[in-house]
Amino acid sequence: MSTASIDSLSSCEVATSDYLKPINSEILSTKSEVICQYSFKELIPGSCFLISGVVLRTCERFSINFLAVSNKQDVALHFNPRLPQNYIVRNSKINGHWGSEETHSQFSSRYDLLRGHRFQVEFLITESEFIIAINNRLFGVFEHRINYKKLNAIEVKGDVKEVAIEQLFRDKYPDVPIPEIPLEEPSDDSIFPVPMLVNIPNGFTKNKSIHIIAKVKMLPHSITINLQSRPYFYPHAIIPLHINPRFGGGKHIICRNTWNHGKWGKEERTDISSKDLSPGRMFKMTIFCDFEFYHIFLNDYLFAEYRHRCETNIVDTLCIFGDIVLKKVWIETKSFD
Template structure:
């Protein structure tokens, strides 16, 4: 109660909100502190956005479905800012690299674009162009907003922007970048700084791409073209295997959470008698998450997913939809779903156990059975655990009986 009293006195007008966070999280001081930090960051972002609008723009900034591609802003010495550092002036509309006469674009062609981001960078773009100046892909990182726009342009008209991604924004001023874009039959697959970022479905015939250009606040740009068989090439987390005698829940520290989305490799087959343990925390405003037991870690070609577990938090009153399925030979199989009262709660810790039996996977939440999924493929084919969604993951281990 003393902790709650301290928090209430320190947040001013947010008394009701912080009290609700405290109750939902089961009295977690860490979650309350995280809420306050997010609140402070949001306030700072709004302040700097307002300052930016006043100092940089003489007219209102129009943020719509059009892909904006202009910003002539640079830090300069001035009487009002004594001692400031003069940096390179740059323009987000300036073409800094062009690769022309791209031929024989087909599935499996990978482009690796590398370079350095200027200290004054507001945004830059990578464009895949057709002969008529249409853009099959417009990849547009916007550093002040910390998101990346994907779009296309057809006959001078911008399409619908896509900005969502499970991967945190990881492009920073003054640092190098490496972006891999793979052409597949259905979509572009995009990897940012060594991690799969997202996909963009083809809206124009990719075989008509004839040029690539890089525009904006970057330098030292280089592009490599190569045909590959698998995407992406990443370093996997090795999932520890421990014996049943040594397994214990132990303490969980917020500072030890895994980078999400999480991809882990099983050193030993996940077979009868073994348990996969996932420990973590549900985010404060969750929508869903999923755990895949799959044949490999690649996004392309799409791996077989022997078991897809997908809890969804749209319901009210503690009931959640638990979906189960498999992806075999290029398509989803029959979905199984149930709506259960579970211990999944915003802000709360959880212990998820997937037990492999001789006929099925059994799913336990905090030692309570919540779902079962009968094998559709041999469980020995599972090599990779992939986790994505509105959770923090602290620990992933494989427990065996010996």
Template sequence: MFDIFCTKRFLEVKISIQDKIGQAQDENEVEDWKKTVLPTAYSEDLPRPLTPGCCVRLKGFVQPTCSRFAVNLRCGKQSDSDIALHVNPRLSQRYVVRNSLIGHRWGVEETTCISKLNLARNKPFEIDILATESMFFVSINGKHVCGFVYRVPLAKVKNIQVVGLVKISGVEYTTLNSYPQSSPNIEPYTVPVIEDLQIPTETLEVPLIAKLPVGLLQGWQLEVHGKVKILPSSFFINLQEGIQMWPHPTVHLHLNPRFNTTNVGKYMFVRNAWTNGDWGQEERCPGVHFSPGSAFVVAIRRSNDHYAVWVDGKLAGEFKYRTDANKVNALYIQGDVTIKAVCIRTKATDACFTKKQKQISL
């Protein structure tokens, strides 16, 4: 969900850095790509225009000598056609590059991914590319990896091309009702409900999507034990309806600490909600509750008309309900954190803030 919830501030900073590099980088990138002649593994016109909900699913095999390959959604089948989406897994560097080629010029390269690249040489793979209302979502082997906001109108996409040392065994065109597709091998974590002080500890993979089996009832407390990474940009914790990324779920509570590492100390703690198809008015306060490299315990307590958010034993803010809190059934965490434990207590308590309990986050 990084692509849904990432802040405009992050994108603006990234784009401004790229702009400083200038036109020369664009030209060099095109030349580098031309010099690296990868064999065409697959090329085919799309059977129908892409619309929101359409998914292109590729199945194939990574050959032993493959270092990178690319999937291109093109505006034609000519060699100089614009590329609306260029998905370029680089196995040696362990990340996925996204870009577009418009008028023979590459745009701003995007490399940030929310999941580790789970591709390996001499192994089969499956890649899903979903078209939504505003962007592409890309999953690899059942895990959402990244997104890419449209730079070319979706209706212009006519052709799919795969280049590199891979073998394509099949391409499917389907329509999805939700994304990502559930897999029997990837079950969402279920947040345990506890009544004692014992906290179930295990390192949980981030991004974390978790089910709340009975929601978060009035008087209950949801705890998140974690640690901020050394050089963070931001992270967020969502209480929401549904575990899907698309269609966009209703987010009842969005907690988003933002860090500005160029001006150390100027952090912001944002609270918001996504209802009726859009974000509401942000509620902001200085983000003094979280520090890079430090452990934290967040406790979200449900009251009769609001959520009370506590961080390390201090009240960090309250958030009035903007929609029916009884419909919350999922927790989503993403960003620059590690998570050691999440749990629900049937009674609010400050015991989780003690030094002994907090040590599980280290």
């Protein structure tokens, strides 16, 4: 599942910013005519739609709307790229009223929707959300605000042409070979693609350490580092350790949690100081596994310990996404002295 946006500021290091928003963020597409419409019957998890076309050279914005059965023409997902502002609005309309807009993407703060070029947007429906990819690059998710079983049509509006819609089914995403994490520290910095999914040879078992050297993007929203049971975003993997630095709301925190039995457990939180993690600065994180805990080191000091909530031997994948530039990632098998 791909994504050019605020690259003029710094393509690798800028995250979504409020100052990029227009004055009236509720303005919809400048054109109301329907370019393409597609109807379908009741969906099941794994249903997927590929929507392709060409962005007009004069494009300001366009929208892809998933419509639901109702008298007021509810919109379950309004996907609205706005090229002059370099971001994508996601929203829903229920009983004639628009909900709260989402403009930040937890997976990618850049996207490749270029005037005069072809595009493809993929929407994968799961039980809880839409998974969205742009030009084969994972973009983000949108949680269902309307039951997906009520969806019955898609319409495309705005400054695009040659639009086609294809429906298919996916039993997993992504369905591509997953590279292995390096077994020793790389000799040089090399920027890893984000989101990153890598296989951990022989699993992340006791007395192993994962090292991450990276930079926090400017204007960050959040970063996610998951130790999980399989290399997929769908179906949802078991996640024995979820590390989630969050930078919004004026207070910066790192949350830890576990996803098991189809839900998140009780969250653990620790405040982040500017010396730990701050926008535009490099940091090193090391995760060490022993018999009772994951030990999380930040810039070579013990930041937190997280007691195991499920078996650690199921971990075979490292997943990293969010407002981060990855420089080095590797694993080693030895305990700390």
